[in-house]
Amino acid sequence: MRLRQSQQGRGLRSIGLIVLSCGILCVHAVAQRPVDVASVQRSFVAPPDDARPMMRWWWFGPGVVKPELEREILAMKAGGIGGFEIQPVYPMALDDQTKNFRNLPYLSDEFLDAVKFASETANKNGMRVDMTLASGWPYGGPHVPIDQASEQLKAITVEVAPGADFVVAPAIGNGESLVAAFIADGAGKQFDSDKMTRLTEEVSNGRMALAPKPEARVVEFFVATGTGQQVKRAAVDADGFVLDHFSRTAVDNHLHTVADRLMTAFGDKPPYAVFSDSLEVYNADWTPDLLAEFQRRRGYDLAPYLPQLYSGTSTISGALRHDWGVTLTELVDERYLTPVNDWAIAHHTRFRSQTYGHPAVSLSSNNLVALPEGEGPQWKSFSFTRWATSASHIYGRPVTSAETWTWLHSPAFRATPLDMKAEADCFFLEGVNQLIGHGWPYTPPGVAEPGWSFYAAAVFNDHNPWWSVMPDVTKYLQRVSYLLRQGKPANDVAVLLPNDDAYANFKPGTVSLSDEMKKLISPGLMQGILSAGYNVDYIDAEAIKQVGVPYPVLILPHVERLSPETLKTIAAYAEHGGKVIAVGSTPDLAPGFVHAEQVTAEVKSLSKALFAGSHAQVVSQEDGLGAALQQAVQPDIKLSSGSDVVGFLHRKLEGADLYFVANTSNHAVNATATFRANRKFASSWNPFTGVTNSLQSGPVKMELAPYESRVIVFSDTALAAPEAVSIDKGRMIADLSHGWEVRFPGSEKTQHSLDAPASWTDDPGTRFFSGEAVYTKSVTLSAADLAGAKRLVLDFGEGTPVSVDPKIKSGTRALLDGPIREAAVVSVNGKRIGSVWHPPYVLDLGGELHAGENHIEIRISNTAINELAGRAPADYRLLWARYGQRFIPQDMDNLQPLPSGILGGVHLLEMK
Structure with a gap:
């Protein structure tokens, strides 16, 4: 067994994950090649294409035609998007011969021909293609008979x-x-x-x-x-019952009827991955042979205990529900996840799965799929995202994706580039390194701008007015995704998911481990760990059985039920230097029903012995967790302020430590950060530009604007890096706030002069204008203005913090209104300099200004909300009469135009 002391000698970290008989800190059988930090730095400038974000591509109806499919694929590529997941969903329009519009029935020859064309076009353009093995979600459809339904x-x-x-x-x-x-x-x-x-x-x-x-x-x-559940958001001819995920017969029928037919569209070039959306098989808790399988697996007949299982309140009822829940997890693992993954391997593709929700999949169920995927940006509380990334870290999956921007800043078209970054950073803090944007709505030719949108999601296609800055947004996301794939994760803390307690809490119709964890893993617990300067993974008993505990510290959060086998493994881990912290109580109950009295006695005895040792302790509440952790192992990062809103992720490379740090709040944080990494050289890597600047050794001064992020690297060898440049503002060269000429291409009001910063919605002529406005101005500079200036920037000012709108119940957003609404592309003397869409709202002009007259052009783009606010909402009565109400547009009533344009002062500054 290969173990090493941590740099501080206060804990142990495994360098991998092999199963050993002792079950303690162990190493992984799949060795990764050492990653040289210098090569990572070179690739950081121009990261590989496979790190680009992808998009969920909604095919409505599907009413698609090849010319538009090709146009949208090329637009994705131009916008820095690396590929797409094809997701056929509900129709948005009725068939209409006069408009040459037709919905292609799901799995029809015409539909498969469109899939084939999209796949071939993507392959020609070096883009990734994933395919959902269904229409809508969860798996099901007209091929599911009642005896195979959930x-x-x-x-x-x-x-x-x-x-x-x-x-x-x-x-x-x-x-x-x-x-x-x-x-x-x-x-x-x-x-x-x-x-x-x-x-x-x-x-x-x-x-x-x-x-x-x-x-x-x-x-x-x-x-x-x-259950009667129907497939959600199904395409034409794809509606029907959701299948029984506990039934191998039902799963095999789906694979044969749907998946096999879909693969015919790909020929000898299968998709990169096939996809299953979040498991939302509500109320499903039974299958025809459950009683027989239960007796075979648990060793007793469940039938005599059905009243206690269903409505009992005693400890016995909890034990019965535990055994029932474990059986359900085993069945969904064996009869759904395993055969779909095996099918994917047989068809030379990979199974990408959102393995959480209903029914009762576990964290370790992710070990049965090739590509785990999460959802949810809640980095300071329990989330399905950390559930997936933790499984990837434990079981050696180098890439974890996340469905990103679901419900972002509702309604559709309201989300901004800053919203995208703010939420993506939360995913990065949880360990995600592949973003799947939610999403890209296909729009047929001839549909009025801004085109179609999914009923409850943001829009990230080229119908969006601020599309001009999408390449800059995606390049940032690509760089960070690339970096977070390098080396290996370096999280210090593992939180044991109390699966046994969650199973005991199951109720008929509600059998979800991941949903129960929202109650058992409190925000206070997560905040106590993160604010103390550590990052964290989850682990479950099955993972401990498989790989041990590959973390310096293990936390047991209010765990009551735990098997003797798991306790023995944890005790061996503690004997070899691992630190164990129980919050609130120690385990004292048998998990299941058989021999419960004897097993409970053994659990109590093992628990007492464990916490009598020097490597295990109990804290009464979550608020004592930070101090206990700091006694166990030195914090990875210690901040002088802002620890409640500043998050980090640490990756360990050969000869280097890489930290991604992000301010997740709408206010600036000025702090000093002390990093545990003890290496000779330090540098700051700019994820927007790819430029590396050297840092002085010692604590790092962190001046983070709202929603700003940084990459800090500590290395044993010096990295090629320019001299660090101060971000302190110096003298003002010119006030450019006044005298702009403004044009509105595509608007009846084509041009006007702007005497002072103002929203173009203040003018009745452009109140409902959505698109790009072109601001132009000439500025004359003297040689004295430029003398000695190392760095000249355009400064647009600071954003304004805002509060959550109580009327908007769905979606996350950046709680900051910028001085530019919503994005700008700046050119100087005919050369594109860059874009402005996130704090700090400052753009380095890169030496492009010269003595004499200079021409500055700023193209400002807003959202599509203004245009939508000026028209009547869509009428779907006839569509719903034909197909049923398969969707309800989210938050689309009472739209009002939003402020747009340059709203604050613009200054030309010299930076110190």
Whole structure:
């Protein structure tokens, strides 16, 4: 076993993950080649294409035509987007011969021909193609018969009058079955689930015979029935039941009927990956052979305990639900994830899966898929994203993707480039290094601007007015994604997910481990770790069984139930120097039902012994966690201020440590950062320009504008880097705030003079204008103005912090209104200098100004909201009458024009 002391000698970190019999800190069998920091620096300037963000490409209907497919693919490439995931969804328009518009039925020859064309076009242009193995989500459709549809266990209570000798059984429909029936004294809902007696009589003529009694009684019938859930947002001819994810028969049918047919469109060039969206199979908690599988796996018959499972409140009920939940996880792992992944391998592609939600997949279920994917930017609380990245770190997946910008700044078209960056940074802080944008709506030719949009998502296509800065936005995202793939993760802390407690908390119809974790992993726990200067992964008992505990510190958050086997592994980890911190309590219950009393005694004994040792301790509440961590291992970063809003991610390279640092707030943070990395040289890498600047050794002065991010690298060897340039503002060369000429291409009002900064919505003639306005101005400079100036910049001023709009309930956003609304491209003397779309709103002019007259052009783009606010909302009555209401536009009522243009002063400054 290869172990090394941490630099401070206060903890241990494995350099990988091999399974050893002791189950403690271990190494990974898949060795990664050392990453040389100098080569990383060179690639940072021009990062590889595979790190570019991708887009979910919604094909509405799908009503697509090849010329537009080609145009949009080329637009994606021009915008710095590396590829797309084809997602056929609900129709947006009715077939119309007069407009030459037709929705192509899902899986029809015409549809597959369009998929083939899109794939071939992407391949010719060096772009990645992923394919969703369904239309909408979750998997399902018209090919799913009722006996392969998702199922649930339902309890039907029937009152029995005193003296009655029979009870009328519930009607059993197609795809349903009577599992068992129980009787107890009581009436209505007043009966004891723990004291019910199972009835063995068969139902005959709709009745079940009973022995008469003078007391009122209750019979509870347990019926396996379909959930009735339909595929969400399905394309034409793709609607139908959601399949049973616990049934291998149902999954194989889907793979044969849908997936095999989709692959015919790709010929000998399969997609890079096939995709499954988040598991949202609501209420699904049963499958026809569950009782047989339960007895085979758990060793006892669940049927006699169904009343306690369904509505019991005792410890026994929790143990039963635990065993039931574990069985459901095993079934979905074996019958859904494994066969889909095996199918993908057989078809020379990869399975990209959002492995969270309903039904009860676990963190370690991600080990069964090639490409784990997360969702959710909640870096300071439990998130499905950290769930996925943690699994990748533990099981050796170098790339973790995330569905990014879902619900971003609702409604559609409201999101800005700054919104994109602010949320993407939160994903980076959680370890994501491949962004899948949500998304790119296909728009047919002839549709009025700004084109179509998904019902609940932002729009990132070239119909968006601020598209001109998209290449700059995507280059930033590409650089950071590339960097976060280098080396290996260096998180110090693992939080043990209390899966056993979550299983015990399951209720019929609600069987989601990831949803339970939102209750068990509190924001206070996460904040206590992050604010103390550490980054964190999750781990579960299955991962500990497979790979040990490859972190210096393991936290047990209010864990009650834990198996003796897991406790023994944790004890061995502690004996070899690992630090264990329990929050609130120590484990003291058996997880499951069999031999619960003896197992509970063993759990208590093992737990007591573990926390009597010198490497394990208990803190009563989350607020004591930071101090306990700092006793266990030196903080990775210590900030003099701003630790509650500044996040970081640390990657370890050969001979270097790389830190991505981001201010996630709408106010500036001025702090001194002390990094644990102890190397000879330090440098700052600009993720917007690719330029590297040297830093002085010692603590780093961090002056972070709102939503600003930095890359700090510590290395054993000096890196080629220009001399560091101060960001302090110096003398003002010229005030350029006044006297701009403004043109509005595409507007009836083509030009006017702007005497002072103002929104163009103040003018009735451009109130509803969405697009690009061109600001031009000439400035004459003398040789004295330029003398001695090392760096001249345009400074547009600071943004204005804003509060969350209580009327907007969906989506995240950057809570900052910039001095430019929303993005600008600046040219000097006919040369494009760069763009301005994020704080600090300053642009280095790169020595392009000269003595004499200089021509400055600033192209300002706003959002499409202004244009949408000036027209009536779309009318979908006939569409919904034909196909049903498959979507409801989000937050599209009461739109108002938004301020647009240059709203503050513009100054030409010399930087010190």
